[in-house]
Amino acid sequence: MEEANRTMDDLFVNGELTEKQRKIIIAAIETFSEKGFAATSTSEIAKKAGVAEGTIFKHFKTKKDLLISIITPIVSKMLAPFVIKDLYKVLDHQYEHYEDFLRAMIENRIAFVKNNTSLIKILIQEIPFHPELKELFVENIGKKTFERFCHLAEYYQKKGQIITIPPAAVVRHTISVILGYVAARYLIFPDKEWNDEQDIELTMQMLMRGLSAD
Template sequence: MSGFQYSHDTSESWLQEWILHYNTEGKMTDKQARIVQAAIETFSDKGFAGSSTSEIAQKAGVAEGTIFRHYKTKKDLLFSIVAPFISNMLAPLFIKEFTKVLDEKYENFEAFLRAVIANRIQFVRSHLPLLKILLQEIPFQPELARILKDQVSKQVLSRLLHIVEHFQDQGQIRQMEPVTAVRLLVSSILSFVIARYLLAPQFHWKEEQEIEDTVRFVIMGLQPDDKE
């Protein structure tokens, strides 16, 4: 990869993974890699609006003009980071992991639910800075929302609908519109994961109990009427 060497401080797995997917042709210079790392860390900590290219340049150890030789604007820098993350990392990993879930033979819906929660927690932990940027900027960057919808949401939705219909056929989930069941399932899991790792990580979380309560909440909400 054009000679870029990871120092002890730049060996975060998310950075290595991003560069691996982005830099397939080996064209990224050492300075550009440092700019990307500095931008990800700064955007994650302060948000896009609260970050400056001068601050990013200082953290990367380069002149501010070096940033603009690679990226025309700060927004171009943001999109050069987040768009490849969605297309090359987030979308394939989501599809791959949910395919694994589909292929597994779970004893019941609860076992499936616990596996999904554990998988999403691990994914968020492994890609926290990039996911934090994505969550912060989607409300203000419609193009990012469109990319996320096209690359991830449609494919994930089809797989989740298949899973829900499977457990409905087994009588483990109440009969309702599968898309409604998916919405309830996803919103419950994401509300916990996002709050825990992205919105309020400083809160004193009792994680095991929170997971247990989330599982119980989803199961009780989706259980068939004859099991109430």
């Protein structure tokens, strides 16, 4: 596990996981994200984790169970609560402008993606093939987060800062732009040379111009 995935430890260390369980999960994350869930064998995970094959099944009834044990925390404990907390904070702090909020947001998201590359890759790869995961994701991110975000958008619309079109459209556009940048930067072409500060700045400009009232 490289530097990049620092949060992972936070996710899986503090819990009531034993040392072996942690090793298994770490190994599984690494391998799943490299080769995909279906192409990863439990024996490979066992070897990489330094445990016996049987040990995996003592802790995770099934290979799929292991996948779910990996994905659930990101979705339900990390993404959702994270965002939600932030959103509350946002509403409390009352960022004066949508732009301020977005800047906080984008920083936040970038940090998250940076620290969880492997996990996010797994999430993206496996969601389409596992209905439970999809539901988990849609319910948490798709519904709760999206809804709150919409309220926020409305709030800034009422303040006259951003155009008054259906807030859902604002939100989707905002997410498109941010995720588009983050995905290109960290998932698709992580090895290209990037000028992070400038790129973010430009992206913010284009996004804000597109949304600002007037």
